[in-house]
Amino acid sequence: MSAPTRRIAHLDMDAFFASVELLRYPELRGQAVVVGGGHRATPTVDENGTRHFVRLREYTGRGVVTTSTYEARKLGVFSAMGMMKAAQLAPDAILLPSNFDSYRHYSELFKDAVASVAPRIENRGIDEIYIDLTDVPGETRTLAQRIKRVVADATGLTCSIAVAPNKLLAKIGSELDKPDGLTILSMDDLEPRIWPLAAKKVNGIGPKANDRLAALGIHTVGDIAAADPAFLQEHFGLSYASWLTRISAGIDEREIETESVPRSKSRETTFSRDLHPRRDRAELSERFTALCMRLAEDLERRNLTSACISIKVRFSDFHTVTRDHTLERGVADGASIRRAATECLKRVTLDRSIRLLGVKASALSEQSIDGGAPKWVQAEIQFDASADIG
DNA sequence: AATTTAACTCCCACCTCC
């Protein structure tokens, strides 16, 4: 007997960060609003209690757009776009700083609301989830409507949902009717509704793969389905080619993962101006230490230790290098992290200005109850003179 | 004894996603 057709939903909150901001600033509803840019985008309140918002044209810096309202998207402003470029397209758009604590709060609210209808949920970041509706009683459309209702009641926000036989199709489907959408897809919809879509609509085909496909004359999902698997294998290797062929046939057997353990923790920062390894050595060292200390806090808060510390250095030309250092036993304190990260840094030639510095902890383990280094080692933090910027 | 080879791990760049 074959397995019954599953009912997998994908739920995506509509312009999530921007919509949360509109709850706080309802007078901005209907306007082009862009979230991003840090504290300089904070609105001010004058003596009459009137709020004054920052316009995009007033922004200077290296940030990117985190998200934007649909009105701003109409002007061509999308997530991950450089802020300066966005300012050229929509100089009058309102700019707001991102407020992650608030987004996390609303994220919890909407996920709890969904869980009251269907408990088997997979987290995919702050604003989207997969939901397994297979064993939830009720008609598919009714269930989806009920979920949209409880989310709206709990948060005041709209979302878009698709229900399909698998994650692949559910994820594609939730984009088809945004915002406030409800889409139901079956395998019969593959040819008429999925094959005409651009290949890059598939979760897993990013800009690079899309360009390589386009160079071979493959533009849509249907083009992938029509391609000879042997031809795909020649250009993409067996593993990726097989995956492409399967997804183009709408096949995806991945299960809903209701729990996950963190694989890595990292902290990175882009400087407001590029820092030179020699001229700005003191500042670099200070920022480097701060990253290690913040990473240590993250690990300690979750009671994790790390046996592999990595660094990331991005130079002014955007060229990026990483280095790892594997440790004999897990660490979580700032001093040990900094020591390991310094070992990594010694292996990088530092002769150009640096744009970004990052520190990552992987090979994570749960800290034993009494294990780990005692608190006093933190006093040991010192600036190792042997490292270039240490 | 020297050489070949498969399997595994580590390191690193790169890709993708939100």
Next chain:
DNA sequence: GTTAGGAGGTGGGAGTTA
């Protein structure tokens, strides 16, 4: 003067081990 920050994953090359 594009290009954040945090995460997961893949695959090739180098080195090690059996």
